[in-house]
Amino acid sequence: MRFSRLLIATTVALSLASPLSAKTLRWASVGDALTLDPHAQNEGPTAAMNQHIYDPLIQRDPSLKKIPNLALSWKPIAPTVWEFKLRPNVKFSDGTPFTADDVVFSITRVLSPTSDFKTYLASVKEAKAIDPLTVQLITDGPNPILPDQLTNIFIMSKAWSEKNNVTKPQSYKDKEETFAVRNAMGTGPFMVKQRDPDIKTVLVKNPNYWGKDEFKDYPDELVYTPIKEPATRVAALISGQLDFVLDVQLQDVARVKQTPGLKTLESAQIRAIFFGLDVGSPELKYSDVKGKNPFADKRVREAMYKAIDINAIKTKVMRNFASPAGIITSQGVNGWTKELGARPPYDIAGAKKLMADTGYPSGFKVTLDCPNDRYNNDEAICQAVVGMLAQIGIQIDLQARSKTLHFPKLQKKDSSFYLLGWGVPTLDSHYVFSFMYQTNDGKKNGSWNFTGYSDPKLDALVEKMAQETDIEKRDGLIADAWKISRESNAYLPLHDQVIVWSMSDKVDMPIFATDSPYFRYAKMK
């Protein structure tokens, strides 16, 4: 049954795509999307695949500005009501029309218990269809960043979902695989032709795409292969078996640049890498200092900050694919400023002097926990810092682990000193504060704040900025909050990762700082 349906879809797709001038873009990255169900897995590669099939209401353009997609305009009409005017004459790839009912259905689906995106819409109480092209979202309080949050929410077809019994996102406890895991029905620029998870995924142009007049030249077909081994990925690109590789290893970038017919694009990623320090515990769990916590002393933190030679890390460890950071978020996030992004200078003499004043003139021992398969050169960064901090007498026992062990260890608050990276999908500072700085109450707030850092003044600012709808006032709150948190040094910022996309000269496309390629913008020669 499913096979025959697939066969029909394939034949339709084949007959519609013009075979003569078909342009195929073959691309690869390290890991495949986990599922095509757009609400089941909140994960980068999964969203990168699904955004070609499904559209959000509001979208980010290559400069990360919000632009209309399925919604043409949006505005708050009351403190707790946002109204969205939908794009007319949009069809799903099976030709059925897109209406407000599909939006209400999708929002409701996102809010269901098995969804992995419900945190994005935690403020939404209800979605209402006013007429076929108008939708209202009712929130439990004023929410100025709802449009930003909606850029991560994809819209599904209500009729298709009901027909295939996928009105709820796939759930882990169900024994059955749902239809939406390997099949999809969206309004996006592409539709699924073949989906073999971890092996090969073929997307073809959606003949009913609403944007086909605006985006004329994008490829007719996308062939995606996940290639785990970095050397194989580069080899396949150099030998012309691929047109685009998302994640060439940093040490191979020079090789790609030298190869005629290939080019690279670079951008600072919206992901800051930093160290977290346990500043809250009365005694560090993994240190030789007993009865007190050296990290609780602000001067120790400042000394450590000054002792980190960020330029050495940038040039030697990161091969210049990093941009040093002064706060734990990146350029492009609302609230980031040049002043905040500037670091205090590397100053080993000053650091030594500070340490001498603190009561730890001969330093102390502490364990540093570090992932070894999550961020660019993560373990190497930690190794470099071990040597730098040894200069001010802090002896580090480095424990590098796989991310599947590192993150649970952090979440058990079982670390005194750790490396972490944090991306910001909403592109707003509130996201950073509410996860990293707010007091960890074990429930909603500060759920990734494992430092024990807690400042009631900052907490109050974060609560206020979540509800403040006046943009200017809100930006003021954000600036105040950054001032407090930056001075606390509860985290020691390192850098923003720089991403490098490698591709054939035949491909012309913009890079996204979110590290998520969007082939609607690609042109092929």
Add this chain to the structure above:
Amino acid sequence: MLSFLVSRLLQAAAVMIAVSFLCFVLFNFVGDPINNMVGQEATPAERAELRHQLGLDDPVPIQFVRFLGNAAVGNFGKSYRMARPVEQLIIERLPATLELVFCGALLALLLGIPLGVLTALRRDTWDTRAVMTFSLAGVAMPTFVSGILLIYIFSVECTGWVAWLGLPTGLCLPSFGRGETVKIGWWSSGLFTGAGLKALILPSATLALFQMTLVLRLVRSEMLEVLRTDYIKFARARGLTNRAVHFRHALKNTLLPVITVIGLQIGGLIAFSIITETVFQWPGMGQLFIQSVQFADIPVMAAYLVMISFFFVTINLIVDLTYAVIDPRLRVDRARAVGNAH
């Protein structure tokens, strides 16, 4: 014979249970799958809820009994990573691995045996020395190095050379994947298309390299041994041709231990194709396993390890049994031993 068979089967069953228990206990140390399954935004309560849904908060013995009960009926649960039934994932991946192993083993035998014979017969010539030096490299070089080396020569550098010679780039070999496959029932095969066969060359050569040198060296040393025995001298004294002496008498007696070793190596080939599959992005079971380890996808890891140990135990059992059948001396010994007991 029957008691021998029964005791072997019991041993095999004991090994299987021990292995499944061991891998089950090990999985408690590979990390927490929950983090990979939910986004960074999930609250602690949501994480606890999911852990409870999956039964990961039950005591280990209860989890193990549940696992054994399900495994006995071929139900290994659902992959945490792909949200699909594990047995279905494995069945999809099995053909790729088996075809790769088959071609690798075939290549190893077809090259290893003749080369072994040749180097045994033509001792102290330059070509033998060349082959033996090469075989040393084959034994010593790790699979990931030889795989990358083959990709570098036959996919990357090759494009430059064929362009220089004015030949089509199609002569170079693909560096990843299975090429084109056709479906025969549920079995997806790359053996029937040009692209599929082409894609098989580099991975199976990589997989075969170590096995081939092993066979080569084994055949050579056995052959040298056999050539020194008395019956070969008598055969020569009878005036038989060199061909008859070498191939009818010497090679035949050489092959017995070779077959045993190969039998055991096939299990190893299936298990160790992991590296070759990773290097060539070969969509087989080994790759599935590696990805599951990184994700802490316990159901897939458990099913894979249980299945591989099942292969090993079965192949061992068959080798044990056939050994008794093939080698007449073993049969005689046992009959005599039984006779004495009475």
